[in-house]
Amino acid sequence: MLFVVAGLLRAINTKFLAPATAWFQNKFLPKLENFYERTLQYSLRGKRPTWFFAGTFGLLFVSILLFMAFPPKVLFFPETPPKQVYVYLEYPIGTDIEVTNKLSIDVENKIQNHLKKYEVDGKNVLITSVIGQVGEGTSDPNRGQDGGTTPNKARVTVDFVKFIERGDIDTEEVLIEIRELLKDIPGVDIIVDRPADGPPAGAPINIEVSGDDYEQLLATAEDIKQFI
Structure with missing residues (x-):
């Protein structure tokens, strides 16, 4: 069984993997390198580096504005029906x-x-x-x-x-x-x-009153509760 698997892998390598590797190294990769070289030569000629640099920041700024104007409707922690x-x-x-x-x-x-x-x-x-x-x-x-x-x-x-x-x-x-x-x-x-799921958390709105006079603190806290 082991010899059969080894022979099958060798056949696949000879028939498919070796030709694919040769095509990638001898044809695709040189074309990709040539394209990259031409792009760099074009981008670095004259005042183009300044324009490309400014355009990159401009694209970033526009992306932020679009994100603020049209925020995606993504809910990272959706609430499940309560148990x-x-x-x-x-x-x-x-x-x-x-x-x-x-x-x-x-x-x-x-x-x-x-x-x-x-x-x-x-x-x-x-x-x-x-x-x-x-x-x-x-x-x-x-x-x-x-x-x-x-x-x-x-x-x-x-x-x-x-x-x-x-x-x-x-x-x-x-x-x-x-x-x-x-x-x-x-x-x-x-x-x-x-x-409450997850770690303990306080109420959405929490009002705290501090001071030295305990009786006055109680009275003030009660006044705040009545006002709210």
Whole structure:
């Protein structure tokens, strides 16, 4: 078998590769070198080097202008449909945990009732679970992590089925539906968002207040929140 392969390779080399190499070295390459030489002689004659140099920069400038005027529609990091939806609930500091827990249960029920439209033969084909969590570990990561317990905060997590099992259902639209469903609940801050992919990042707009007087800082921060 080895001798057959060696003979076949030798035949291919003799019949095709050797003639192709000879043609490239003896015909194509000399013509290419002659063309390159004539081009250099033409470009370096008289004032042409200056014009070619200026033309190169002009072409670069025009390319930048065209890129700014007609930016390509390229999305380097496209967002995929969310695998989960997080609902962050936040009452004012000092709220009893039972009050927060009751709201969390109410929100769970609202979401489950709203998503019943995706049930087929008594089984929901879109979601696998709707789970509420109250207290520690429920803060919105875009607002920074809170140390210790947070009885005034809760998080409801909606888990969707795998992408391949969703059919034509767009979970991004479902996220918007949940946001509209919960927007009118009074007395509580509600954020409906998707899990953050990649490294932790701050909110799109972040306002920080610094100073030595802690009480004044709290009052100023509250005034800014009310103003916004």
